[in-house]
Amino acid sequence: MNLIYLDYAATTPPYEEVAETMIQVMKQHFGNPSSLHRVGVEAEQLVRQARTVIAKCLQVxxxxxxxxxxxxxxxxxxxxxAARQYRHRGNHLVTTVIEHASVYETFCELEREGFRVTYLPVDETGCVKLEELKQAVSDETILVSVMAVNNEMGRIQPIEEIGAILKSHPKTLFHVDAVQAVGKLPLDPVRDRIDLLSCSAHKLRGPKGVGFLYCRQGLELHPLVFGGGQESGLRSGTENVPAIVGMAKAVRIAFEQRRQFAEHTARLRERFVEGIRAIPELTLNGSEHAEHMAPHIVHFSFPGMKSEVLVHALEQHDMYVSTRSACSSGANLPSRVLHEMGYDDERAANGIRISYSLSQSLEDAERFCTALQAVVEQLKPAMKAQHKRR
Structure with missing residues (x-):
């Protein structure tokens, strides 16, 4: 029996053609893109071509x-x-309470450095409150950062509406963490007035260790890394040519398959949700409305049972899920995201994320739902004994 990998929001297996292309580039185009000789120029051409492919997909x-x-x-x-480059405009930043750690902790650090940060609340479905955003943004606001899809429980955020709100604040920049959205959901940086957009290749079957930032023309950012001036001075260091080329191929494939992805994962989500709802001990998290949720992520809680116990029990069936964001799954604490949605410690500490792609079939979903029901039945005596000890 084949394993069923349902942790695509953490990382994805690279496409075979992506891996093959990267090997070919490493063997045949090993030059430094900054070198002036032919070997370097060939590598630089590959980087330029990859940039063009990604830009075409995003229509930028x-x-x-x-x-x-x-x-x-x-x-x-x-x-x-953005914060450091445009501090002369003001000292205020806006984000949400449910951002990925790489966003949330960055704002916490900027707050320690003296910036004033507003953390917008969310409702019980995990959606940012737009009225709170309208009240928060002022002439002192440099930047607003809101993720497109919550990586933990899959709530889609109203990016287009936020962009419309920010039109009346032309000096406020809009950043979107689109790591769980690029190649999966429709995003239009120009239409949505997005100034900065983040992506990671390994979330869409590309290689690890490479990503990109869309930075609207005319913007200047204070660099994090200084040196040779690569990437228009924004990120010095020799470009990872094989990974960049592999990422461009993965992005192109994802955009070509986006409609198929949306239709197939929506069917899978429907089956997963049906299976979870059939088990009284489990509670779905997020919105009841499917259109509010990313089709490739389902999140539920098993109150009274440690989530890692369920993860390992499913692993015995060769099925692999996660407890939360892979970047914080080692922390034995209630989920910050679920807490901010108003869930108590019991529900927030025992969440399970299922995430998948075109590679999974409806038969896989059926097998998982059957195994999940069996595992919950198996764990119920332990859960009752644990409650008695309390």
Missing amino acids: RPEEIRFTSGGTESNNMAIQG
Whole structure:
């Protein structure tokens, strides 16, 4: 029986053609893109071509794409770079209470440095409160940062509406962490007035250790890394040519398959949700309305049972899920995201995330739901004994 990997929001297996392309580039185009000789020029041409491919997918200019080491660096580059570059405009920053750690902790650090930060609340479904945003933004606001899709429980945020609100604040920059959205959900940086947009390749079947930041033409960011001036001076260091080329291929494939992805994952989500709802001990998290939730992520809680116990029990069936964001899954604490949605410690500490792609079938979903029901039945005596000890 084949394993069922349901942790695509943490990382994804690279496409076979992506891996093959990267090997070919490493073997045949090993030059430094900054070198002036033919070997270097060939490598530089590959970087330029990759930039063009990604820009075409996003319908932006190639020169607006900056290559990074992944989503965390892209987020830090956008947030720190904008805050420090435009501090002369004001000292106020706005984000939400449910951002990924690479965003949330960056704002916490900027707050320690003297910036004033507003952390917008969310409702019980995990959606940012737009009225609170309208009240928070002022002439002193340099930057607003809101993720497109919450990486932990899959709530889609109203990015287009936020962009519309910020039109009346032309000096306020808008950053979107789109790591769980690029190639999966429709995003239009121009239409949505997005100034900065982060992406990580390994979330869409590309290589690890590479990503990009869309940076609207005309913006200047304070660099995080100084040196040779690569990436228009924003990120010095020799470009990772094989990874950049692999990422461009993965992005292109994802955009070509986006409609198929949306339709297939919506069907999978429907089956997963049906299976979870059939088990009384489990509680779905997020919105009841499917259109509010990313089709490739389902999140539920098993109150009274430690989430890692359920993870390992499912692993015995060769099924792999996660407890929360992979960047914080080692922390034995209630989820910050679920807490901010108003859930108590019991529910917030025992969440399980299922995430998937085109690679999973409806038969896989059926097998998982059957195994989940069996595992919950198996764990119920232990849960009752644990309650008695309390």
